[in-house]
Amino acid sequence: MKVRTQARREAIVEAAARLFQKMGYERASMNELSKRLGGSKATLYSYFSSKEELFTAVIHAYATQHLTEAAEELTAYDDKTETLEDKLMRFGKRMLKVLVNDNSALSVYRMVVGEAGHSDIGTLFYESGPRASIEKLSALLAGAMDREELRVGDPYIRALQFLALLTAETEVRIYQRQSQPVSLARIHEMTRCAVNLFLYGAAPPARPAPANLK
Template identity: 40%
Template sequence: MRVRTEAKREAIIEAAAEVFLEAGFEGASMSQIATRAGGSKRTLYGYFPSKEELFVAVAHSVAERFFQPVLMTLQETTEDLPTALQRFGEDTLGFLCNEQSVQMWQTIIGVAGRSDVGALFFETGPKKGMQHVADFLQRQMDLGRLRQSDPMMAARHLHALLESETLMPRLFGLLKAPSNAYLREATQRALQTFFAGYAPAAVQTAGDPACQ
């Protein structure tokens, strides 16, 4: 009986990440990955039943390495809300828009139409991350810093605003290697719109010229 170990699983993921990066999802084979990991295809399939599931594991490994600290910082922050979200936005976009991440997103989108890899990745990764953001926003609503609303919808709106000037044009090749200054300013514009929509009712009323 073969014993599965976490160390072996991580070694396979690391080897797969290298092969996927070099050959792309379509060009990579389980044989190549097994050879790079120093094992057999039988061992590889014992950990990951398909190339799709292995790719999702690679994507999650990359995301967790970079994004988990960002989420942890947001959850534990003692900064005021605008400062906390500015930091969160810049850190998030720095990860989403780097070359490795863009290649990963493009690959997932490319194969999502003909396999379940896209849905599998979203359900076990981004959806969970979005829930963490929603939980944070719910606490801000309870403290009266944001208007009461559906926190998950607010989290989706926040991410959409952050990505509209950055990740979306990056995926289509319209934005090349955005600078930190660009990401900072894009985050500022996104948050201006977000706070305009989710500011507490008293703040929105005070800012309405018709009420002055």
């Protein structure tokens, strides 16, 4: 009996990522992957019981692990000196660094968008990372509402709204053939814009009352 190893598992995931990107989720098969790896299907299935499980591993490795880790940091420790704004800024910058500069992640996103309408790829993608991350972000925002740091509302919807603001300037990159790298300074600026709009809205600052009305 062959011993399963982490190195072999990672090699399978890497080869699967290339196969999915080249052939798409629907056309790719475990049989084709085993041929490319030069091993048997039995060995492949000893690591991953289905194409769906393998694709989930690819998504996590190349597209959502950063999101999961960033979300876990939101509630990993209780730093009394760190504000809600600080936490949202750290989360946003870490997320955007991958979204705008990781070509492997971008390839996965494009594949999901392209095939979501005629397969379960969208659900697999959502369940592999975004769902848990949105739940953790929701929990953070719910706590802020309890402390009256945010207006009361549905924390899940608020989490979705924040993510929409955060990715508003990056969504177009999915549809571009080639995208230029984004500097860390620009990532900070995009995150700051999203956080400010989420926390303070788009209305202009209140103007001071005229002197004769004071």
